[in-house]
Amino acid sequence: MASSPHKTTDAARLAVLDAATERLEAAEREAPRRTAAWLLMEVLGCDRGQLYAHPDRPVAPEARRRFEAMVERCVAGEPLQHVLGYASFRGLRIAVSPAVMVPRPETEEVVEDALATIGNVERPRVLDVGTGSGCIGLSVKHERPDARVQAWDVSADALDVAQENADRLGLDVHLARVDLFGDNVAEALLEPVDLLVSNPPYIPDQEAETLPPVVRDYDPDVALFSGDDPLRFYRALATRASNLCVPGGALVVETHADYAHEAASVLENEGLTGVSVQEDLSGRPRILSATYPEP
The missing domain is CATH 3.40.50.150 (Vaccinia Virus protein VP39)
Structure with a gap:
């Protein structure tokens, strides 16, 4: 009997976060860990507590692709707030654009x-x-x-x-x-x-x-x-x-x-x-x- 095709395991949240942090650090971007965390929270629709409470929870391939594309925009120098589409200001989510x-x-x-x-x-x-x-x-x-x-x-x-x-x-x-x-x-x-x-x-x-x-x-x-x-x-x-x-x-x-x-x-x-x-x-x-x- 032929074996079933190998299914790629989704990467864990912490591993994805660490890789993005290293990428941003290499590009000398400001606050690389915080930036990576903001982007991953946005993609996953979770807050900081939820993100770090489940570090081994997998990130689905589509979510990971979206996240990595956002990271690359920050690596290229685009402001985090432009990538997110908003800034936090006195507790309000303020949409921003160029x-x-x-x-x-x-x-x-x-x-x-x-x-x-x-x-x-x-x-x-x-x-x-x-x-x-x-x-x-x-x-x-x-x-x-x-x-x-x-x-x-x-x-x-x-x-x-x-x-x-x-x-x-x-x-x-x-x-x-x-x-x-x-x-x-x-x-x-x-x-x-x-x-x-x-x-x-x-x-x-x-x-x-x-x-x-x-x-x-x-x-x-x-x-x-x-x-x-x-x-x-x-x-x-x-x-x-x-x-x-x-x-x-x-x-x-x-x-x-x-x-x-x-x-x-x-x-x-x-x-x-x-x-x-x-x-x-x-x-x-x-x-x-x-x-x-x-x-």
């Missing part, structure tokens, strides 16, 4: 400061300028359901991503295409706000070559670069504050660590008060806050 900047941990701190600023304001009115994926405005709405949130961006493609996120998360945020340097700012504003929050482009063009390729080659230029003036968006925000904010309204913005104190001076020179510079968790000056004074 049209938007991948949300950063330091921007979560901007949201933290923004929420603290409106902590005692009932039904706060909030404007997120340069919303990108919508991560700031949507997080504020998620954590302050009573807030009335507007979110602007100059990019129609970015607004499509933000709208996708708003719809999927069931968060009511008013999105609009607005150029902060354009003529439609006044007509786009639904109402003056208690909080103006922004993570504007602040990297000077001349720093482009110093950025990691995973940032320079994949985040959109419009979300990163400020031209030859790293302070231009802070001047615009400060100048517009009188039309955008109610008297006593607050401004909370992210900034370039090397230009944080210069940006603070810009706000002061435009008449904003209580200007302060806060450090991020890495100890770098990163977040500016100020108040538009009452008459």
Whole structure:
């Protein structure tokens, strides 16, 4: 009697994870083990606890092929969040694409400061300028359901991503295409706000070559670069504050660590008060806050 054909045994989870980690390490990718784990959890539809609780459980061939294809995209330099199609931000799953900047941990701190600023304001009115994926405005709405949130961006493609996120998360945020340097700012504003929050482009063009390729080659230029003036968006925000904010309204913005104190001076020179510079968790000056004074 002829013997039955040999059936290939599916590889165990831990072995698949170890092989992917080695591949990412060889390519000098950041956090190779964590990246491999995120990808395998995505493919298997499990969380970290489930992944490591069953290290010998087999990975089916189709799942393994999909996983290895995702690993190769990361090896080639593509951001993990682009490969997954989303980023985790303050507990929300935020869809991302090449049209938007991948949300950063330091921007979560901007949201933290923004929420603290409106902590005692009932039904706060909030404007997120340069919303990108919508991560700031949507997080504020998620954590302050009573807030009335507007979110602007100059990019129609970015607004499509933000709208996708708003719809999927069931968060009511008013999105609009607005150029902060354009003529439609006044007509786009639904109402003056208690909080103006922004993570504007602040990297000077001349720093482009110093950025990691995973940032320079994949985040959109419009979300990163400020031209030859790293302070231009802070001047615009400060100048517009009188039309955008109610008297006593607050401004909370992210900034370039090397230009944080210069940006603070810009706000002061435009008449904003209580200007302060806060450090991020890495100890770098990163977040500016100020108040538009009452008459």
